[in-house]
Amino acid sequence: MDNMKSVKELTRIMKADSFKMASLSADVRNKILARVKEVLIANASKIFEANAMDMDKAASDGIAQSVMKRLKFDEHKLEDVTKGIDQLISLPDPIGKTIFKRQLDTGLILERVSCPIGVIGIIFEARPDALVQISSLCIKSGNCAVLKGGKETTNTNKVLFELIYGAAVECGAPEGCMIQVTAHNEIDELLECNKSVDLIIPRGSNQFVQYIMNNTKIPVMGHADGICHTYIDKDADIEKACNIILDAKTQYTAACNATETLLVDRSLDKEALKKIAKNLEEKGHVKLRGTKEVNDIVSVELMNEDEFNTEYLDLVISIKLVDGVDEAISHINTYGSHHTDAIITENAKTAEKFMELVDSAGVYQNCSTRFADGFRYGFGAEVGISTSKIHARGPVGLEGLTTYKYKLRGSGQIVGDYASGKANFNFKDL
């Protein structure tokens, strides 16, 4: 934070002003986004310079090359985020939508109208493009935001935040509508602000998200782990299965939607399993782990039943044979994390059963679990993926950042008249 006020005090002020933010017109919110895009482009060299400092520091700290890639904010990333902003501007306004309108009685009209949630705290990994995406989503949805990014990109984040926040206030957003917290101990402070923060969205490791969930009274939206499954049914097309599982496991192993466990129908031809395993090992350099039964067919590292709740986030996969779709479903519901699970089958009926009964945010047929993503779902961007069944589920875009209120317009109606029978409800959807 750039000034001496505590997180508690800043969020208290933010909450009080969140109604001003909420009542900005769609036009003003889109103008802010357009201005954000302009200032990012105009200040590109300043952003790249700050990013170079972060990259130098990361290199001298010996941070792994794969992580370095995420820290980088270059011409290419700038183009991505400005494209994202354009897409957001073009999306319909999520706020002020009448979801339904109903006459309760003559002259007594109920409306349900979407509105912003209010104040949202987002704690995210060291990825400068995430900062731009998240703050743009909050602007478009009329929410105030408390942002805490990963420390490895402190310099880049500082420049990006100042540009975005400056553009917002310049175009009419209330002062204090966005703040950035930088010190790690401020996370704990934020978690105590249940009077003023309406929602916390944590992104990061399982352990970190669990910590957040266990240490705040504020509702938390997100996912702690992503134990995704791909189940290969006896009616699978083996070519498709080979391709899909290779992609689901290896296309980006660190992602929450990467497949961690491969379930295979016991009645599937043994040669098919051999082919799938070979493809994973040879093309994907994936280490195979599995039960003794699997090991009788292809050579794997033996594992116990209770290890099937492992999220590797690495080139490792668990393999198990199951008695058809029923056991696959029950295995996934028991060991999975209700994130995203896929079935590979050409049998529509089997697929339907799987998709009906697997209790996950995403249930897929014949495609890679890696598709679970706000951009790939056409949401423009995402603030995170939720495995909770309350509020938003799956990739969360603009809609997950809104709530609604009921507006009731009358002309003097009182409940006593309806209780006594003097008046009667006359429901009619309008």
Added chain:
Amino acid sequence: MDNMKSVKELTRIMKADSFKMASLSADVRNKILARVKEVLIANASKIFEANAMDMDKAASDGIAQSVMKRLKFDEHKLEDVTKGIDQLISLPDPIGKTIFKRQLDTGLILERVSCPIGVIGIIFEARPDALVQISSLCIKSGNCAVLKGGKETTNTNKVLFELIYGAAVECGAPEGCMIQVTAHNEIDELLECNKSVDLIIPRGSNQFVQYIMNNTKIPVMGHADGICHTYIDKDADIEKACNIILDAKTQYTAACNATETLLVDRSLDKEALKKIAKNLEEKGHVKLRGTKEVNDIVSVELMNEDEFNTEYLDLVISIKLVDGVDEAISHINTYGSHHTDAIITENAKTAEKFMELVDSAGVYQNCSTRFADGFRYGFGAEVGISTSKIHARGPVGLEGLTTYKYKLRGSGQIVGDYASGKANFNFKDL
């Protein structure tokens, strides 16, 4: 509970079988409801006998007459609940609705489909009709339910539960899809079942709901307090104002949607305030409390600013003068509980501002705050009223008991092809 298994074990089994409950067809769920109605009517005398035992016990325990009324389950209440069941049967199925359908690319189709939440724990006050309503809502929405009713109606609840559960299983619901817990210590046990219970809905006193919210990792939906306001604007019709505030305060003082604070525009004619106050005192026997400024106009018991967060649930009201709609809004957002708040004004622009900026589940113009209720909103019934902004807000009917999942059907698509540019997304809403 009727057997020796622990709540933890029972909910574990319930969770595992919740997918069977979720996959019952709409037809079967409606058949269960029709059967519930039949068995309730056929066993009316058995229910009334059990209720007579509860009423006798309550009378000998010296329970207040106003509470006794709620415990009673007679011919009239039976008619109400069976009417409610008929209404529920006639409502459209909340489950399996395709909320949207989108092509991500040729042959890659995303659908968002509504589904039950799973296992819901509901802790409710001693009102036998509530047991019938809540379990009917859970059946219609395909959810499993753990029910804990107030102890004062133990006998009635036992008979009602057995009839409803029996009807459910008879018509095809899985065994164990509903359980009733009766011992108070089982509430604490239930709060620890975060692996198997998806949502807790507590109804009861502020203190009780707070206790639940502070002692579980399970998401909680409900409201701790109902500090509702009615604001009388300078452009109010005083006749309407008199009627509405009298109803809002006195029609049912123990309800969470009763008005607790009356805000009056400082520029309103003093005679108008006198008239409103006299009406409350004489017709409603309401004790007035207010600031010194109010006391200069009408005689009130003096109160301090920090007492405006009081929920009386009694024939008492707080009164304060404010500088027009702006101060009314900020007072409500500061001292209110985000439940339901009304403005009395003939000025559409002022009303619009109030309804836009008051941060509550219900914002009303020219009608009583007592309208905040699932039945009065035309939802058939409610499981509770939510003041949370996450998931359902306001009176919660069938829709609040559902979530959704994303179904993605492909034909071998992998993310690698889209990342490399070999394939491109081709979004199209279907």
